[in-house]
């Protein structure tokens with residue numbers, strides 16, 4: 201049965217470090233069983249929020265509840281409800297994988313009776329069997345170390361698991377493995393995952409919460425976020441012929457169609473052209489019709505491109521910097537990206 205109590209509820213959480221606010225009155229909820237992406241540029245406040253939720257850091261004001269229990273008032277209960285993998289999770293290099301998990305299971309208070317079964321289960325789930333379980337952690341690749349960190353986080357079968365940057369430094373094969381592992385965990389627990397690798401979050405998460413400069417700037421499913429941050433449609437065409445002619449004909453379809461991008465493919469005489477429109481109607485048939493006739497550019501391909509989580513992320517974070525009116529506070533790398 202799905203619990204009606206949210207797994208996580210944060211209301212007006214604020215954390216001050218001296219005069220600076222790492223997070224400023226942030227509020228959000230994560231429903232039971234959801235897989236939620238926690239996103240934001242560097243310094244947005246993701247780790248600070250995660251550390252408050254897990255009881256490692258106290259909030260300056262505001263309150264958080266985990267499965268209905270107050271994080272500030274019931275810290276002991278929270279420890280049993282949440283499994284946490286921090287960013288740059290430090291692991292003992294000189295311990296073997298199983299040895300480490302045995303040690304962690306004792307600290308987490310798992311009874312002697314279930315320890316072995318549970319360790320076997322997490323080794324299986326995190327693909328740490330077939331010899332890896334006997335290796336020294338110091339000899340494991342980054343991807344396998346991340347798996348050990350996740351195995352530790354889920355070891356005591358907590359109903360909620362928070363993973364801070366679990367895909368950082370992983371190669372594409374390891375990222376694929378991570379995605380498969382999350383699919384295995386789906387349905388067994390609530391998962392909150394922070395990451396900079398937005399296509400990954402897009403593939404594994406039901407919803408996203410986007411933070412920027414310590415505030416929640418967006419929260420919802422991809423289609424909900426798309427409605428707010430990327431309304432209308434984007435059309436991608438592959439066309440043989442003159443760009444100005446394509447633009448001229450397309451303008452007759454709908455005045456809101458605006459040229460976004462155009463480049464010639466390296467081989468052949470085909471140009472890729474992107475138009476956006478704030479009109480929600482599907483204009484594909486009319487665009488095709490407008491380019492029918494002798495001596496007109498020939499459409500090789502046309503498709504509607506849905507805004508990706510990355511498009512939404514950029515729109516959501518860019519918007520707040522504009523509204524905030526203090527671009528100097530934006531992290532340098534994002535500032536450069538956005539000024540392009």
Ligand SMILES: Nc1ncnc2c1ncn2[C@@H]1O[C@H](COP(=O)(O)OP(=O)(O)OP(=O)(O)O)[C@@H](O)[C@H]1O
Pocket residue numbers: 217221222223240241242243244245246247248249287
């Ligand atoms: N212990 C601390 N003392 C002082 N300032 C801190 C401390 N921890 C975090 N901050 C500041 O709070 C802000 C938010 O940091 P936080 O690590 O939560 O962001 P983040 O979104 O997790 O960033 P990243 O993606 O780079 O890990 C930053 O400006 C950071 O410098």
